[in-house]
Amino acid sequence: MAPLSRHCLLLIGTLGVLVLNCCTNGQRNSTLIFTKENTIRNCSCSADVRDCDYSLANLMCSCKTVLPFAVEQTSYNGHLTIWFTDMSTLGHLLNFTLVQDLKLSLCSTNTLPTEYLAICGLKRLRINTEAKYSFPEQSLLIHSTVDSDSKEKPVSLHKGWQTCMYISFLDMTLFNRDSSLRSYSVENIASIADNFPDFSYLKTFPVPNNKSYVVTFIY
Numbered sequence: 001m002a003p004l005s006r007h008c009l010l011l012i013g014t015l016g017v018l019v020l021n022c023c024t025n026g027q028r029n030s031t032l033i034f035t036k037e038n039t040i041r042n043c044s045c046s047a048d049v050r051d052c053d054y055s056l057a058n059l060m061c062s063c064k065t066v067l068p069f070a071v072e073q074t075s076y077n078g079h080l081t082i083w084f085t086d087m088s089t090l091g092h093l094l095n096f097t098l099v100q101d102l103k104l105s106l107c108s109t110n111t112l113p114t115e116y117l118a119i120c121g122l123k124r125l126r127i128n129t130e131a132k133y134s135f136p137e138q139s140l141l142i143h144s145t146v147d148s149d150s151k152e153k154p155v156s157l158h159k160g161w162q163t164c165m166y167i168s169f170l171d172m173t174l175f176n177r178d179s180s181l182r183s184y185s186v187e188n189i190a191s192i193a194d195n196f197p198d199f200s201y202l203k204t205f206p207v208p209n210n211k212s213y214v215v216t217f218i219y
Helices: 006-026 054-060 090-094 145-149 157-163 172-176 200-204
Strands: 030-036 039-045 062-066 075-084 097-106 116-120 124-128 138-141 166-171 183-189 213-218
Touching (some): 075 090, 090 116, 166 172
Parallel strands (some): 075 097, 166 213
Antiparallel strands (some): 039 062
């Protein structure tokens, strides 16, 4: 047998690195939460699951049932995917929550009300409306990792929200349209409650006024 050429050895080495990276990435668990029939399932998944395939999620992921009244606001440093059918529990899961990488999949044809969710530290948002529209998954980069690395990293909800520099308001009526995902940001906001009086619920939550925020509206 003729010895392998340098080119073949290089190709084999490259393929080996790619396979190793794929195996390593596959071991990184992500969080999947889905709501169905007044129940909430919180799952840890080592691989992506087809959107809104509840049976497959229960088979592939490690899931546990969470009672709606027992849901606590927390923070998510990795990937978070939420499958939902309406707004009844989505607000409890996401409002004033620290999420960096979020995917929302609407698993019904319901029309959503005019309601905003306030999310802290959001870097990337993906949405899927396949159940309602034959529209491909959309992705939106809110701000880059370079921008956020120099900022204080929040570790808990109340402490984290007060140290949060990036706040995103997500307009849930975007799921009622088969249009492109859009956003705009406003920098150097000193007081969120004063600058956005229509968001009355902000007055009931501890938001300090001694910092400069970047506020992003996603619609």
